[in-house]
Amino acid sequence: MAKQIHSDRVLEIDNIRVTFDTPDGAVEAVRGVSMHVRRGETVAVVGESGSGKSQIMMSAMGLLASNGQATGAVRYRGEDILNLPVKKLNKIRGAKISMIFQEPMTSLDPLYTIQDQLCEPLMVHGGLSRSKARARVLELLKLVQIPDPERRMKSYPYEMSGGQRQRVMIAMALANDPDLLIADEPTTALDVTIQADILHLLAELQARLGMSILFITHDLGIVEAFADRVYVMRKGQLEEEGETQQIFQAPATDYTRMLLDAEPSGQKSAPAADAEVMLSGKDVVVTFGTPGGFLRKDTQFTAVKGIDVALHREQTIGIVGESGSGKSTLGRALLQLLPSEGRVVYLGQEISGLDRAHMRPYRDGLQMVFQDPYGSLSPRMTVSEIITEGLLVHEPGLSQRERAERAAQALEDVGLEPSMRNRFPHEFSGGQRQRIAIARAVVLRPKVIVLDEPTSALDRSVQKQVIELLRRLQKEHALSYLFISHDLAVVRALSDYVMVMRDGKVVEQGLTEQVFDNPSQQYTRDLMRAAFDLREILREKLA
Amino acid sequence: MLSYALRRLLSAIPTLFIIVTAAFFMMRLAPGGPFDQERTLEATVMANLNATFGLDKPLWQQYGIYLSNLFQGDMGPSFIYRDKRVHEILAEGLPISIQLGATALILALVLGAFLGSVAALRQNTKTDFSVIAVATFGITVPNFVVAPVLSLVFAVVLSWLPAQGWGQWNQMILPVIALALPQIAVVTRLIRGSMIEALRSDHVRTARAYGLPTYMVVGKHALRAAILPAISYLGPAAAALLTGSIVVEQVFNLPGIGRYFVIGALNRDYTLVMGTVVIVAVFVVVFNLIVDLLYAVLDPRVRYD
C-alpha cells in the first residue's frame, strides 16, 4: 500500500483490524479496512448491523470497549492516533475531531445542565474562562437553531426532545471548530421530519464552516442525499467504495446491488368495496394515568382521542405517524389488550369491554406481531413451545403430535426449517425471530393480525424478506392486516388504505395511492417529503 | 418537592403510630413483668409498686396515658433506673450513638466511594480483585467478631488504644472502625458495580470522545451517576448501623441507646424499651426522608410531585 502523505486528507485509516475478546473466543469485528476523508468532504460509511462500521470509528477515537483491540493505523493529518495514550489523544478528540452519536436520549449526561456540558470542551481545549465559554455556548445554541437559547442553556437533557438533544450534541461537536465531524447514525432514533431537519442543519453548517463529515449509517436514502463518497461495508470488510452517484447508478458488487434493491417495493390493490368488515372500532378513546388528588398531580393523558376504523377482509390498513402519535395504542386497544372506551366489533360481535375470560374465544382470530423481535419471544422457551402455546389455549383437544405437526407446518409457512423447533430464541437472528413471532400468530389460523412495527428493528434486506412473507401469508390465508409503522416506504408497499395519525387523532386517511401521491394535509405533505424527497429538501434549502 | 416532603412527613405519622402501638402491646402481652426478679416481695409491696408505675390500670388506659405523655415529650419513669425518667436516660445516650453512627456513616461513604471507584477503574486487575476480596471479607465477618478482635489486638496486645469508655477522641477509633467496616464493604461493592455501569454509559463515552481529562470524566460524570445507588443505600445503612451499635456499644462498654435497649428488654423495663423504639423509629423515618430529598437534589430527573 502506498505510504505517501496526502496533504488534503484529514483522516486516513490504514488496514485497521478490530478484535474483541469474548468468552467464546476472539471475534474479529473489522478485518483490515482502509479509508480516508478529504478536507471539506462528506463521506458515508454504510452497512447493515454488525458490519463493523461503528467499531472503526470507536477505535480511531480510543473509545473501544475494554475487551476490544485495534491494529493498523489511523492518521489525523499524517499523525498516527491509533492507540495513542489518553493524554495525547485528548488534544485531538473534541478539538480537532468530534463525534455525535446515535442515541440522543443517553449521550448527554442526565445530571448536568446543557450549559455545563457544553462549557466543558470549550474550557478544556480552548482554555476559555467560564463566562467566555458561556457566551460561546449561547452562540452555538443559536447556530444549531435551538429556540429560546438563553433559557434552554439551563435545561437538563431530560427536559428536551430527542431532536433538540441531537442539536445540542451538534453544538457540542462544533464548539472547537473541528476539522472532522464523525456522525454515528445521528438520526436513526428520530422521526423522519426531525431527521430531515437535523440533516439539513448538518449540511448547512458544513457549507458554512467547511469541516469534513464522516457519516455512518445504514440508511441509503440519507447517503444518496447527503454524501459525496461512499464506503460500503459488510461483515467487517470493505465491499465497495466510490462516488455516491457512481455507486447508486452502477454498483459494482452484488451486495451493494442487493442493498439498493432492498428498498421496499410493490403495492397492494384494495379489496372489493363490499368485502366483509372483519374488525371495526367506533370512537375509540384510550386514557392513561390517574386523575389528580390531594397533593397529587394529575397524570391523566389521552393517547387516542376518538378514532373510527373499519378493516375489511383481505384489506391492509396502514397506520402511520411519528412516535407518540398513539398508533400502537390504537392497535392494542382494538385487540382489547388495553382498557379503552368506544365500541369495537369483531365479525358482528361487540368485543369492547369484555374481560380476559370472555375475550378468550375471540383471541385465536385476532392476533398480533410486535416490533421487537428480541423482546417478543420468551427467552426460556423453545421455539416449538412458543408456537404451540396458543394452541394449548384455543385447541386443547389436540394431541401432542398434532400440535407438533401444526408447529412444523407454521414454521414452514414462514420459511424456517421445522428442525429448528427445539432451539431457543437467542440462537436466532432478528429476522428469524420475527418469522417465529409471525408463525406464533399464523398457527392459530387468525383472520386479523395487528402488525405493530414488525419490520422496524430489522435491516433493510431482512425487512424486504419479511414484507414478502407477510404478502404471501395474506394471500394464502385471506388475512386482514392492521399495519402500524412509522416507515412510510414499508407502509406504501404493504397497505391499500392509509390512516395518518398525529397526537391521538387521524389527520388524513384514504387509499394508499391517494394519500401518498396527493396528500391533502400539510402535515402529511411534510411527512412524505421528509421520507421520500430528502435530497430535494437538502438541496433546495441550501440553495 | 415541597409538597412531596410535606406528604412524606404526613405519612410518617401513621407509621410512627403503628410502631408505638405494636411495640406497646407486644411487650405487654408477653409473659413476665418488670418486678419478676423481686418475686420475694410481699404482695402488698408488689401492688404498691405496680400502682406507683400505673401498671394496675387496664391496659388500654395505660396505653392512652403513655401516648399522651409521649406527645408532651415525657417517656415515663424507668423501671430499673428508678431515679430517672426514660427521656433523660436516652438524652444522655443519644449524642453518643449519633456521633458514633454519623462518623461511621461518613467514613463508610467516603472510603467506600474511593475503593469502589478504584476497583471499577482497574476492573479485572489485581487491584480490583484485592478490593473485592477485602470487601467480601468486610461483608462476611460480622461486627460482633470484628469488635472483640479489634479490641484484643489494638487494646490488649498492642495497647495502642483504650479498650473501652467514652469521652476522649481515641476511645472513638475502635468502635467507629468496627461499626463502619461492614458498611464500607457494602458501599464499596455498590459503587464498584454502578461505577462500571456508569463508565460504560453513553454519556461517559461522550465525555471521553470530547477529550475531557480523566479526572473530569471519572470524578464529574461517572462518579455522580455511580453515587446515586449508594445514596439510596443510606437508609438501610443507617438501620444496619443502629443494629451494629447494639453490639459495638456492648463490646466497648459505651453508654449509647443501643445498650439501653438490650438492658431494657432483658429486664422488662417497658418504658425504656418503648423509649428506644420510638427514638429509633423517628430517626429512621426522618433519615429516610432526608435521603429521598438528597437524592432528588443529586438527580434532577427525580422530582417528587
Added chain:
Amino acid sequence: MTDMTVDTGPVQGESRSLWATAMLRLRRNKAAMASIFVLIVLALAGIFGPMLAPHSYSKVYPEFVKVKPSLESYPQEEQVIPAAESALRRARVDLGAIDVEDGKVRIEVSSDSRDIDPRISRYLDRSSVFSDAEITIDPADPKKGVIEASVQQLYFLMGTDANGRDLFSRILISLRISLMIGALATAVALTIGVIYGATAGFVGGRVDNVMMRFVDVMYSLPFVFFVILLVVFFGRNLVLMFLAVGAVEWLDMARITRGQTLSLRRREFVQAAEALGVSGRAIVRRHIIPNTAGTVIIYMTLLIPKVILLESFLSFLGLGVQEPLTSLGVLISEGAKNMRNAPFMLFYPAATMTILLFALNFLGDGLRDALDPKDR
C-alpha cells in the same frame, strides 16, 4: 428477490438453553466452584458430623476446661498423675507410687486404719480421664492394694470451651443449627416475598400501590428491635427464631420480585401471551416465574448469609438458641468473652463462620455473573 441473503442460520453446535449457558459460565468461575465444594463439605459436616464426632456436643469434661487445641491426645503425660490424685482424693486412702505407661496407670494405694474397699476403683472410673479401673488387693495385707486403669485418649482438635466441652463437636452442631436456620428462614422469606411481590407486580394498579405502600411502612420499622423484643418476651425457641428472621428478610425479596414482574409484564412476550388469550395464571407460570427465577436464585444465595448473620447476631446478644444447643453466634460470643486466655475459642468458630459466609457470598456473586452477565 429471493431469500438469498437469508439471515444466517442459528449458531452452530448444540442447542443450549439460557440455563445451560449460565451453568457453563458458572463452571468457569473458579471461586464459585470452590465455594460450592466448600459448602457441600460444610453441609455434610453439619449433617453427619455430630453423629461421627468422638464427643457429644453436650458432654462436659470438668478436667479439661479450656484446654488448647492439640493433635495429641488428652490427658497429656504430666496431667495424668494430678488427675489420678484428684480423682482418688475422696477415697480416703494414701497414694503410693503412680506409674504411667502405655496408656495405663498403676497406682499403689494403702491405708493405715482400715482395709481397702475394692469399690474405690469407681472413683477412678467416674473421672473422664480413666476407664476400666481394676483393683487388686494385696492378699497378704488387705490394707494395701494396686489399682490399674487405662488412661483415656481424648482428642480435642480445637480445644474445649469454658465448660470443658469439645469445641470441634460444638462447632459441628452449631454448623447444623446455623445452616438449618439459614435454609428454613430463607425459605420462609422467599415464599412470602416471591408470592407477595409477584402478586403486587402482576395485578398492578391500585392493589400494587397499597401492597407496596405496606412494604414501605414495614421498611421504616426498626425490625431488628422487634425481633429482639419477640425473642426476649416469647422465649427463645428455634421455630420462632427463623419465623422472626424470615419475616424480617422477606421485604427485599418482595421488592425484587415485584420489580422483576413489573418489568416482565411490560415485555412484549408477555403481551404476546395475553394476545394469545393465555390465562393470567398460565402467564405467571410459563412466562413470569421462569424469567424471575434467575434473580430469585441469586438473591437467595445472598439471603442465606444475611439470615445466618442475623441469627448469630441474636445469639451473640444471648437471645438465640439455648444451651446445650449452640450456634456459631453463641460460640463466637463465648469466644469473645474468653479471648484473652483462650483465643482459640474465638478463632475456630469465627473462622468457620467466615469460611461459610465467604463461600455463600462468592457463590451468590458467581451465580449473578453467570445468570445476568450484563452486570459485569
